[in-house]
Amino acid sequence: MVFTPTRSAGLERLSDFLPRAGRAYANSRNHDNGTPKAGGARSNVSQLSPWLHAGLLSETEVIGAVLGQHSPSAAEKFIAEVFWRVYFKGYLEQRPSVWRSYVETRDAALARMEGNAGVRTAYQEAIEGRTGIEAFDHWARELVETGYLHNHARMWFASIWIFTLRLEWELGADFFLRNLLDADAASNTLSWRWVAGLHTKGKTYLARPDNIARYTADHPDGPLAAQGLADDAPALEEAVEHTRIRLDLPQPVSPDDLAKPYALILHDEAASHVPLDLPHPPALVIAAARPQSRSPGAIGAKALRFADEAVASGVAEAALAFGATSAVWEEDRNLATILAGAGLDRVVFPYLPTGWTREALMPELAPLIDSHRAHVILGDLSRATWPHAKAGFFGVKKQIEKTLRELAITGPPSDTAIQNPPETLGEAN
Numbered sequence: 001m002v003f004t005p006t007r008s009a010g011l012e013r014l015s016d017f018l019p020r021a022g023r024a025y026a027n028s029r030n031h032d033n034g035t036p037k038a039g040g041a042r043s044n045v046s047q048l049s050p051w052l053h054a055g056l057l058s059e060t061e062v063i064g065a066v067l068g069q070h071s072p073s074a075a076e077k078f079i080a081e082v083f084w085r086v087y088f089k090g091y092l093e094q095r096p097s098v099w100r101s102y103v104e105t106r107d108a109a110l111a112r113m114e115g116n117a118g119v120r121t122a123y124q125e126a127i128e129g130r131t132g133i134e135a136f137d138h139w140a141r142e143l144v145e146t147g148y149l150h151n152h153a154r155m156w157f158a159s160i161w162i163f164t165l166r167l168e169w170e171l172g173a174d175f176f177l178r179n180l181l182d183a184d185a186a187s188n189t190l191s192w193r194w195v196a197g198l199h200t201k202g203k204t205y206l207a208r209p210d211n212i213a214r215y216t217a218d219h220p221d222g223p224l225a226a227q228g229l230a231d232d233a234p235a236l237e238e239a240v241e242h243t244r245i246r247l248d249l250p251q252p253v254s255p256d257d258l259a260k261p262y263a264l265i266l267h268d269e270a271a272s273h274v275p276l277d278l279p280h281p282p283a284l285v286i287a288a289a290r291p292q293s294r295s296p297g298a299i300g301a302k303a304l305r306f307a308d309e310a311v312a313s314g315v316a317e318a319a320l321a322f323g324a325t326s327a328v329w330e331e332d333r334n335l336a337t338i339l340a341g342a343g344l345d346r347v348v349f350p351y352l353p354t355g356w357t358r359e360a361l362m363p364e365l366a367p368l369i370d371s372h373r374a375h376v377i378l379g380d381l382s383r384a385t386w387p388h389a390k391a392g393f394f395g396v397k398k399q400i401e402k403t404l405r406e407l408a409i410t411g412p413p414s415d416t417a418i419q420n421p422p423e424t425l426g427e428a429n
């Protein structure tokens, strides 16, 4: 699978996958069939996560396109998975201490490893795929080589990391963030915590050899063997209690807010202007990618390239669409200087969710926010869903139908519908 970091490549992948987003997806999504030997994309999952994370595609348009081809009941599973992404985002917004505490415990674990040769060796063997556990070693190499892992493989991998290899979960989460094209502070941190028994307290995920063999049976190298796995998964515990804070969402932006000349900032999680629906064009479009801030360690070449080029391609498209100039806000370049150079004093940027991009950009954005010279755009789907992401996914799940109805997400208008034949039953591979 080639992941090209442009909106048009994401739309193409969406269009290719649409016929299989209905019951075929529900029936086959749990199978890790590996990367097809002949090349190309997987057929049973969408592999859209890199484009969704980068904001080159929005959840709303993906769900709308799926509902343009499938009934709500046929598409229920796929839509629920997209809502898992929105749920995790909303949950982390209300418990940002989960992210802060991850960063601190990760740094402490990295420092401890420096002084412990045994852990260093075990860690190196794990990330280089040299543990001797065939399935695990396969996924470790696949992650580094491709920047993508199937959801089930991520679950098995995290479980083996924590309960069989007995490595600290934060080191594994960091390894994922450094290499995944879709690396996401919310989905990654909360999924690792879920496997470890920290998200749903006491409930862990145990990887079992028979389950791995069953769901990798059609893998080009499968079924994958997983010898010597732990046979129990006692939940991890933590001393801190992550209390929920009140959601503090930005006011919706009105056309008047954007009437004065402004700069639009596109970043790692919102690289395209298209989902933003701006009533007035920006005078300047600024690229602010911060993939290096994912970790104190080296970021994988594929992940780095995807993130940087997603923002660069989004900015080039926006500048062209609006007839605006563009600039790059690099880490060692001052935002105030860029704005002054363009004769501007106000900015608009898509919401920065809890995570490394927010932490990297906020110090320079804060003065603009404080002086009311910054407007923040939050998509309607997140605005409607996040308040329900207080505890478990169920709170969000039971609102999905209502949310889609209220936001009129029912499928694309007929003249923009992506043309594909309807799904045929029994198509699941």
Ligand SMILES: Cc1cc2nc3c(=O)[nH]c(=O)nc-3n(C[C@H](O)[C@H](O)[C@H](O)COP(=O)(O)OP(=O)(O)OC[C@H]3O[C@@H](n4cnc5c(N)ncnc54)[C@H](O)[C@@H]3O)c2cc1C
Pocket: 029, 045, 046, 047, 048, 049, 050, 052, 053, 081, 082, 083, 084, 085, 086, 088, 149, 150, 151, 152, 154, 155, 158, 176, 180, 182, 183, 184, 185, 187, 188, 189, 191, 192, 195
């Ligand atoms: C340990 C672990 C770490 C993870 N880290 C990340 C991460 O950093 N970034 C990330 O985007 N996802 C993460 N996930 C969730 C999930 O594995 C990926 O979103 C999914 O595998 C992406 O592949 P896909 O696009 O083919 O998914 P599909 O099955 O085609 O699903 C469609 C979309 O729904 C969303 N989605 C699907 N499953 C999940 C899920 N379980 N949780 C949240 N969203 C989901 C994704 O945006 C995905 O693109 C992680 C899961 C685990 C168990």
